[in-house]
Amino acid sequence: DVERSRGLGDVYKRQPMNAILGFSQLLGRDPLLTKRQRQDVEAINRAGEQLLGLINDVLDISKIEAGKISLNPAVFSLWDLLADVEAIFRSKAEAKGLELLIEKDPGLPEFVVADTGKLRQVLNNVLGNAIKFTGSGHVRMRIGMREAERGKIGLIVEVEDTGPGISKEDIAHLFMPFEQASAGSRLGGTGLGLAISRQLVEMMGGNISVESEVGKGSCFRIDLEIETAKREIGKKEKKGRRVIGIAPSSGQVRALVVDDNKANRTLLKAILKSRGIEVAEAADGLEALRVFKEFSPHVIFMD
Secondary structure (H helix, E strand, C coil): HHHHHHHHHHHHHHHHHHHHHHHHHHCCCEEEEEEEHHHHHHHHHHHHHHHHHHHHHHHHHHHHCCCCCCCCCCEEEHHHHHHHHHHHHHHHHHCCCCEEEECCCCCCEEEEEECCCHHHHHHHHHHHHHHHHHCCCCEEEEEECCCCCCCCEEEEEEEEECCCCCCCHCCCCCCCCCCHHHHHHHHHCCCCCHHHHHHHHHHHHCCCEEEEEECCHHHEEEEEEEEEECCHHCCCCCCCCCCCCCHHHCCCEHHHHHHHHHHHHHHHHHHHCCCCCCCECCCHHHHHHHHHHHCHHHHHECC
């Protein structure tokens, strides 16, 4: 029960932010918004994303230190992962007038076995930092390989920037929780991203290091061994698409939303109704049983 309550605690810490982000995204889709209102909603959403990132960082470092995080290796497309990371950060780089350069070893295998979520988190942290702290010039991500034991590759990712650089004094404690270089202190942040990245890379059996010179930029280097996989056992993830509605031939679809948090019910109800789904709601299990008998829903969303 204690372990279960800790897990639920993570969910409850995120709940208010889920409501803030959900409603701001719904508002952003309203065609009646003025240009100024849309900009204000986008500002709310950006601030909410930053705050959710802070919450997630604090939760992640707490779980790492408590030994509550484990690896979940699976087959995935390394090519797709790198393409996704590039797509996310290219627009951010362009918005700052930076050139984002991606260089990949032509022999890089498509399918590998690793914890894709943790690898993605590390790449996002390191590349995101490079773009955040670089005021002009470029950010370059090189993905290469080195020799490794049979059935594996030595994956090497280098992220180089033309930012302010990091002093030797700052490098000494750069990967410690809540520690930041002087540039990080000025631009904000938690001081947790690199600490989490180092812990995750070491969990995967690799290491992360940095070389930097003040005034000339920095280069972060990730080196880890991962298994290769045969193409036929790997499955590419389908790209997500936005649902616009239920096909007319499906008839009326009924959904029951059950949650003791009114904001959660209201948000999900609004999303489903906007897609043509008839929705009923209940605040607890007993009420859900009563509504179920009267409403006969096709699907129930709980908690």
